[in-house]
Amino acid sequence: ISSSAMAGPGIDAPGGDRFSGADRYATAADVADEVFGGNDDITVVNGESFPDGLASAIYGDAVLLTQADSIPAATAAWLEANCGGQGANVTGITVVGGVAAVSSSVVEELGACAPVTRIAGTNRYTTAIAVANDFGIVSNEIILATGENFPDALTAGPLAIVNGAPIILNNGDSLRADVAAFLDANANIVDVYIVGGEAVISAEIEA
Numbered sequence: 001i002s003s004s005a006m007a008g009p010g011i012d013a014p015g016g017d018r019f020s021g022a023d024r025y026a027t028a029a030d031v032a033d034e035v036f037g038g039n040d041d042i043t044v045v046n047g048e049s050f051p052d053g054l055a056s057a058i059y060g061d062a063v064l065l066t067q068a069d070s071i072p073a074a075t076a077a078w079l080e081a082n083c084g085g086q087g088a089n090v091t092g093i094t095v096v097g098g099v100a101a102v103s104s105s106v107v108e109e110l111g112a113c114a115p116v117t118r119i120a121g122t123n124r125y126t127t128a129i130a131v132a133n134d135f136g137i138v139s140n141e142i143i144l145a146t147g148e149n150f151p152d153a154l155t156a157g158p159l160a161i162v163n164g165a166p167i168i169l170n171n172g173d174s175l176r177a178d179v180a181a182f183l184d185a186n187a188n189i190v191d192v193y194i195v196g197g198e199a200v201i202s203a204e205i206e207a
Contacts, residue, residue, distance in 0.1 A: 023072075024065055028064055041094060051124035052124065067106075089114075095110065095116055141189065144195070145201070146201060173202045175205050
């Protein structure tokens with residue numbers, strides 16, 4: 001794309017930055033370097049599956065990726081550089097996902113950096129609800145997306161952060177019982193943003 005084609009209101013061209021690494025773990029560490037302000041919390045999620053990472057967007061923290069049973073080299077290097085040294089350090093770690101996603105041994109290793117809090121349910125759907133309950137329904141809004149694929153919830157991440165609206169996941173053509181129970185328990189919710197067409201969130205669910 002030419003710089004003239006890119007230019008427009010609020011767009012400076014050419015410009016921008018590329019965040020990348022040798023793999024997804026190094027790329028996440030590179031992004032974390034950019035967004036981590038120091039003396040703040042970070043979030044750690046499984047890098048081999050998408051749902052927990054999508055739900056964790058609401059925290060607005062730097063996100064590091066791990067494997068279920070071991071911490072990849074790039075993630076470990078980032079932690080070593082930002083834990084327990086002089087200057088700005090990690091003050092807390094939120095692990096999103098159960099022991100199948102992030103094992104107890106990995107949590108123990110992370111605990112050498114900062115206090116760890118695990119937010120988890122029995123599956124991706126209840127984990128998203130657990131994140132929402134932990135964050136709180138502070139804006140009286142939530143986002144509903146399918147938990148069967150990642151694109152819709154991924155693009156909703158900025159909306160979640162800006163609006164303070166947790167991402168709730170659903171599957172099938174009807175509202176899940178656990179999602180319905182969550183809505184019943186949070187009568188202060190006044191707006192639901194549905195992300196995706198009727199093929200993923202049916203008209204019945206919208207109604």
